[in-house]
Amino acid sequence: xxxxxxxxxxxxxxxxxxxxxxxxxxxxxxxxxxxxxxxxxxxxxxxxxxxxxxxxxxxxxxxxxxxxxxxxxxxxxxxxxxxxxxxxxxxxxxxxxxxxxxxxxxxxxxxxxxxxxxxxxxxxxxxxxxxxxxxxxxxxxxxxxxxxxxxxxxxxxxxxxxxxxxxxxxxxxxxxxxxxxxxxxxxxxxxxxxxxxxxxxxxxxxxxxxxxxxxxxxxxxxxxxxxxxxxxxxxxxxxxxxxxxxxxxxxxxxxxxxxxxxxxxxxxxxxxxxxxxxxxxxxxxxxxxxxxxxxxxxxxxxxxxxxxxxxxxxxxxxxxxxxxxxxxxxxxxxxxxxxxxxxxxxxxxxxxxxxxxxxxxxxxxxxxxxxxxxxxxxxxxxxxxxxxxxxxxxxxxxxxxxxxxxxxxxxxxxxxxxxxxxxxxxxxxxxxxxxxxxxxxxxxxxxxxxxxxxxxxxxxxxxxxxxxxxxxxxxxxxx
Amino acid sequence: xxxxxxxxxxxxxxxxxxxxxxxxxxxxxxxxxxxxxxxxxxxxxxxxxxxxxxxxxxxxxxxxxxxxxxxxxxxxxxxxxxxxxxxxxxxxxxxxxxxxxxxxxxxxxxxxxxxxxxxxxxxxxxxxxxxxxxxxxxxxxxxxxxxxxxxxxxxxxxxxxxxxxxxxxxxxxxxxxxxxxxxxxxxxxxxxxxxxxxxxxxxxxxxxxxxxxxxxxxxxxxxxxxxxxxxxxxxxxxxxxxxxxxxxxxxxxxxxxxxxxxxxxxxxxxxxxxxxxxxxxxxxxxxxxxxxxxxxxxxxxxxxxxxxxxxxxxxxxxxxxxxxxxxxxxxxxxxxxxxxxxxxxxxxxxxxxxxxxxxxxxxxxxxxxxxxxxxxxxxxxxxxxxxxxxxxxxxxxxxxxxxxxxxxxxxxxxxxxxxxxxxxxxxxxxxxxxxxxxxxxxxxxxxxxxxx
Numbered sequence: 001x002x003x004x005x006x007x008x009x010x011x012x013x014x015x016x017x018x019x020x021x022x023x024x025x026x027x028x029x030x031x032x033x034x035x036x037x038x039x040x041x042x043x044x045x046x047x048x049x050x051x052x053x054x055x056x057x058x059x060x061x062x063x064x065x066x067x068x069x070x071x072x073x074x075x076x077x078x079x080x081x082x083x084x085x086x087x088x089x090x091x092x093x094x095x096x097x098x099x100x101x102x103x104x105x106x107x108x109x110x111x112x113x114x115x116x117x118x119x120x121x122x123x124x125x126x127x128x129x130x131x132x133x134x135x136x137x138x139x140x141x142x143x144x145x146x147x148x149x150x151x152x153x154x155x156x157x158x159x160x161x162x163x164x165x166x167x168x169x170x171x172x173x174x175x176x177x178x179x180x181x182x183x184x185x186x187x188x189x190x191x192x193x194x195x196x197x198x199x200x201x202x203x204x205x206x207x208x209x210x211x212x213x214x215x216x217x218x219x220x221x222x223x224x225x226x227x228x229x230x231x232x233x234x235x236x237x238x239x240x241x242x243x244x245x246x247x248x249x250x251x252x253x254x255x256x257x258x259x260x261x262x263x264x265x266x267x268x269x270x271x272x273x274x275x276x277x278x279x280x281x282x283x284x285x286x287x288x289x290x291x292x293x294x295x296x297x298x299x300x301x302x303x304x305x306x307x308x309x310x311x312x313x314x315x316x317x318x319x320x321x322x323x324x325x326x327x328x329x330x331x332x333x334x335x336x337x338x339x340x341x342x343x344x345x346x347x348x349x350x351x352x353x354x355x356x357x358x359x360x361x362x363x364x365x366x367x368x369x370x371x372x373x374x375x376x377x378x379x380x381x382x383x384x385x386x387x388x389x390x391x392x393x394x395x396x397x398x399x400x401x402x403x404x405x406x407x408x409x410x411x412x413x414x415x416x417x418x419x420x421x422x423x424x425x426x427x428x429x430x431x432x433x434x435x436x437x438x439x440x441x442x443x444x445x446x447x448x449x450x451x452x453x454x455x456x457x458x459x460x461x462x463x464x465x466x467x468x469x470x471x472x473x474x475x476x477x478x479x
Numbered sequence: 480x481x482x483x484x485x486x487x488x489x490x491x492x493x494x495x496x497x498x499x500x501x502x503x504x505x506x507x508x509x510x511x512x513x514x515x516x517x518x519x520x521x522x523x524x525x526x527x528x529x530x531x532x533x534x535x536x537x538x539x540x541x542x543x544x545x546x547x548x549x550x551x552x553x554x555x556x557x558x559x560x561x562x563x564x565x566x567x568x569x570x571x572x573x574x575x576x577x578x579x580x581x582x583x584x585x586x587x588x589x590x591x592x593x594x595x596x597x598x599x600x601x602x603x604x605x606x607x608x609x610x611x612x613x614x615x616x617x618x619x620x621x622x623x624x625x626x627x628x629x630x631x632x633x634x635x636x637x638x639x640x641x642x643x644x645x646x647x648x649x650x651x652x653x654x655x656x657x658x659x660x661x662x663x664x665x666x667x668x669x670x671x672x673x674x675x676x677x678x679x680x681x682x683x684x685x686x687x688x689x690x691x692x693x694x695x696x697x698x699x700x701x702x703x704x705x706x707x708x709x710x711x712x713x714x715x716x717x718x719x720x721x722x723x724x725x726x727x728x729x730x731x732x733x734x735x736x737x738x739x740x741x742x743x744x745x746x747x748x749x750x751x752x753x754x755x756x757x758x759x760x761x762x763x764x765x766x767x768x769x770x771x772x773x774x775x776x777x778x779x780x781x782x783x784x785x786x787x788x789x790x791x792x793x794x795x796x797x798x799x800x801x802x803x804x805x806x807x808x809x810x811x812x813x814x815x816x817x818x819x820x821x822x823x824x825x826x827x828x829x830x831x832x833x834x835x836x837x838x839x840x841x842x843x844x845x846x847x848x849x850x851x852x853x854x855x856x857x858x859x860x861x862x863x864x865x866x867x868x869x870x871x872x873x874x875x876x877x878x879x880x881x882x883x884x885x886x887x888x889x890x891x892x893x894x895x896x897x898x899x900x901x902x903x904x905x906x907x908x909x910x911x912x913x914x915x916x917x918x919x920x921x922x923x924x925x926x927x928x929x930x931x
Contacts, residue, residue, distance in 0.1 A: 065520075156519060172541075173481070173504040173525040258543065383512050 001476065002063045004056075006071050009158075011053025012144060013075040017082055018046035023131055024086070024124035035122040038089035046082050066475055068157025072141055073466040076458055079140060080104045083132055092125045097447040104454040106132030108461035109345060111219030111313040111430035114443040114450065119224055123205065129220045130212035136461065137216025137245075137343035138186045139163065146179035161466050165340025166351055166393070167386045171253050185252045186343070190215040193241045200234050214241050217344040219313030219430040226315045226438065232299065235316055239303045243276060246310030246338030267378050268339050268350045272309075275349070279333060280305040283326045290322070301326075308333045311345040313430020320437030327433060331420060334429050345428030345460055347397065353377060354390045396464050401426060404456050408449040421445070426456040480504070480842060481545045485531030485561050486552030487514045489808065490576065490601060493831040494549060495522055498838060500920060506540040532560040534568055542569035547596075547841065549834060551576040562595055572596040572841060574834060578603075580717060596841075599833050605826040606721035609803055612822050613710060613726065613776050615694075616801035617702040619683065619822050622853040624864045624914050629891055629898055631661070631853065631862055631914075632693050633685040636678060640701045643680040647672055657900045658688040658696040661890045661916040662860050667813060669859045671886050671916060687862075687890040687914060689898050707731060707775035707801060713760040713790055714781035715739070715746050718805070718826070722778065723753050731776075734769060736760045760790060771798050778803045785809075791820045842923065860918050862890070865925040867911045872926050879903035882930040886918040889928075 021043035028036020063071075084103035087093040093102055098114045105112045106129050118126070135143070139162040145155055155175040160168045170178045194211035198204055206222060213220050223229060227238060247269055254263035263269075283301040284294065291297040300317055307314045308330050319330055337346010357375045364371055374381045404422040411418070413435060420432030421442065431438045442453065459467040469475055480503050484491055487509040495518060498505050505524040508531040509515050515526035529536035531552065542548065548565040550558035555577045562573035574597045582589060583600055590598050611621050620633040636642065642650050647660055663670045664683040670676065678684065686693060710726055712719050715737030723733045723746075733753040737743050740757050747755040758765040760781070771777065777794040779787035784806050791804040802821030809815065815823065836851060851864040867874060873881060878889060878901055891914040892899040892907060899905060907913060915928055922928065 155523065170519075170525045173506050174523050176523075177504075 005063050009071050011050045014046045014050030018043045024128040027127045028124040031123040033122045035090035036124050039086045042085045065157050068161045069466040069469045072161040073470045092121050097450045101450045107136035108457040109133050109136045109216045109218040110428040110457045126222045130209035133216035133218030134212035142179045146183050166390050217310045217312045228316045239306045242310045242312045243306045246342050246344040248339035248341040272349045286326045310338045311429045315438035318439045351390050407452045425453040426460040428460050483540045483545050483548045485550045489827045490830045491551045493827045497835050532557050545571045547572045549574045555579050566594050601826045601830040602718040603721045604829045606718050610725040614706045630690050636682045638680045642700045646677045648674045654699045656692050656696045658686050710776035711774040712778045719780045723750050727752050774800045776801045780805045795819050863915045865913050887928050888916040890914045890916050
């Protein structure tokens with residue numbers, strides 16, 4: 001284990017965080033809020049600690065997959081820790097575990113909150129909540145790779161550990177260029193989104209925070225009813241952008257490049273849109289009686305489906321009150337998540353595709369025991385190790401959910417609340433059902449349960465293994 | 480530059496490593512996913528799994544924007560096909576590895592008709608390298624600059640040499656020839672020496688000079704300088720054939736020991752002047768019987784690296800022959816250097832050096848000015864030849880006034896055909912070519928020798 005490299009990169013991450021913290025400081029200046037001082041103080045602390053850690057460049061730059069995983073996991077924990085400090089210091093969230101929960105929930109783009117009212121928070125805190133989502137969406141490590149000229153092919157280990165999806169590839173030969181392209185697409189889409197919100201009549205402050213929240217598919221709203229009180233046009237616009245940010249970013253890269261046809265050949269994107277449309281139509285049929293017109297029902301269904309499948313977690317209506325079919329679909333979509341290579345969380349559509357295809361293959365083995373079948377995606381054979389990775393992922397995924405549900409059951413809440421709370425946190429969605437539904441919040445859980453859910457959020461965002469690796473003793477042994 | 484490399488074997492990965500170090504955008508194509516996995520883990524390159532001779536795979540690797548495609552798979556035909564496709568699909572430059580001796584005779588025709596920029600035959604290149612060493616056996620390695628007008632020669636300073644324990648300034652007083660010592664290897668250390676550096680017996684030194692002056696110098700310091708009279712080659716592969724052909728044309732008697740009878744017959748048909756021995760060279764008696772003690776050169780070219788090392792150690796122990804060892808695969812450079820194996824030949828490094836040289840020359844037209852490039856001493860030191868264009872920041876300034884970087888030496892200036900050994904007062908003019916010895920990597924222009 002190369003401790004020096006880990007220390008160096010964690011230092012760099014803190015330096016970046018100190019720069020990020022300047023944004024809420026500026027907002028505080030605009031709105032003349034004294035809470036801005038605590039943001040400035042934390043930015044300074046990050047700067048000093050980051051500088052001390054990153055100061056010495058290490059002679060030994062070699063690191064391997066395990067260092068990559070550990071660096072990513074540690075940096076997310078460190079970031080969340082320092083990101084939570086201003087919540088607590090400014091007095092906006094005066095409880096340690098609640099402040100941490102808010103920060104972890106932001107960086108992991110979950111958007112779940114323990115607060116019963118967000119309208120009492122200061123503007124700088126609201127912006128920082130939304131901004132943590134934006135940073136967490138594409139990942140701070142990817143940002144680091146794009147900005148800093150880190151040398152060595154080993155950087156791919158970092159990118160792979162942070163980016164979601166069963167197999168992470170590069171768009172162009174160099175890691176740095178790939179990271180730059182991803183951020184360029186991300187930033188442009190975000191800017192277009194915010195401008196359109198403003199044009200459609202959203203106040204600027206709302207547009208920026210909602211824009212960040214949507215881009216990172218996080219779902220921190222700044223109103224207690226989430227998106228419910230915005231106009232229908234805005235709600236439709238938000239639906240569109242949520243769904244766009246859940247698309248694999250390779251799709252946009254192809255679309256902007258020479259190979260536009262390649263974009264529409266992407267199997268995952270096709271499945272993704274098919275699932276959205278089918279789910280929304282079923283729900284529309286199911287809830288048609290609850291709204292004045294079928295049109296409203298359709299719009300509400302699409303908003304909720306888009307919000308849940310992309311793991312954003314905004315809501316315009318309390319779907320906890322919907323009929324059982326619709327509630328079930330919502331929970332199922334919570335598991336599924338968006339495309340690989342997007343800012344969304346969850347299990348990812350591509351993993352579902354691989355699972356479905358390997359089930360089909362397994363059945364074929366029973367009928368023709370000697371048949372040889374290769375699992376394909378986008379007309380290309382998938383590596384056996386990737387398929388194995390997906391199976392291992394799914395097994396671990398189920399295991400973590402089971403253990404977490406058991407751990408938080410000590411709170412004495414009902415099963416649906418517990419189960420959907422774990423699932424929604426683990427898949428970085430935000431709202432669940434019953435007490436943690438769109439109208440509720442996570443404040444009903446004890447501190448211990450909140451830490452369990454924080455673990456689930458981090459494990460879910462980093463796709464399980466980086467976080468699990470931290471708890472494996474062999475990783476920390478010398479040699 | 481954007482470069483695609485097809486085939487990631489020994490040569491492919493060596494080239495990849497070199498080109499990535501020089502900052503090129505590299506995409507690699509190989510059929511084996513595990514090979515691609517490995518190479519993308521170790522280097523900052525894009526990997527594509529598939530058959531490189533397929534249009535769609537090449538397109539995936541970005542052939543349309545590529546400047547150069549290098550095909551180094553195991554099969555000549557596939558390499559040629561790759562290049563042909565690439566030429567049509569991306570109109571880029573192409574380099575193919577073609578190793579079959581059959582094609583070697585028609586290489587001109589192939590290169591022209593298929594529009595290849597370059598073909599490389601690793602065995603032939605290595606054989607040429609060996610032949611050059613045997614022409615001047617005291618040298619461990621010889622590289623040439625300025626179309627042969629300047630040579631860079633690496634050799635071992637023998638015991639009792641007149642320059643043992645002399646500083647470089649003393650040497651230039653003692654021996655009245657214009658020779659520049661540009662790099663010294665002492666055990667693991669590599670030094671680019673200054674005037675007060677003291678040479679010791681057992682050092683391996685590299686000198687830059689014109690060929691005649693170099694030979695004079697080497698004679699003066701007590702090293703033999705004429706070509707060998709006979710050579711014993713163990714292993715009768717393709718490289719042995721190319722080597723024998725070249726040695727025979729130089730008037731050197733060649734004896735090849737080969738284990739396979741059928742191959743022996745082929746060789747005797749191809750090389751009527753050579754003596755072909757059918758036998759297993761790992762049997763000491765055969766070597767002794769064939770007069771290993773009296774041979775002046777011993778070249779081990781079998782397909783097994785370990786075997787080559789043992790054969791060379793044996794030859795070193797029982798004869799005074801110039802020993803050359805071919806190493807294909809083993810990468811324990813530091814340890815191998817501890818053995819007395821004479822000159823080491825790594826075909827993969829030779830190939831990658833040829834290609835790197837071409838890439839740098841290609842970049843020449845895209846802004847870099849490197850004419851020739853050699854790697855000395857395990858990739859730690861490079862010798863580069865630059866062409867000086869109008870407006871270069873080094874023109875018409877006395878060298879002592881130039882802020883030249885550490886560990887960088889202007890070894891030699893070729894001014895309109897005359898070779899100048901520079902001193903502090905020398906000035907570089909436009910149109911010269913300048914040879915630079917440096918431990919820095921990836922110099923692309925003469926201005927890179929200056930401090931930043």
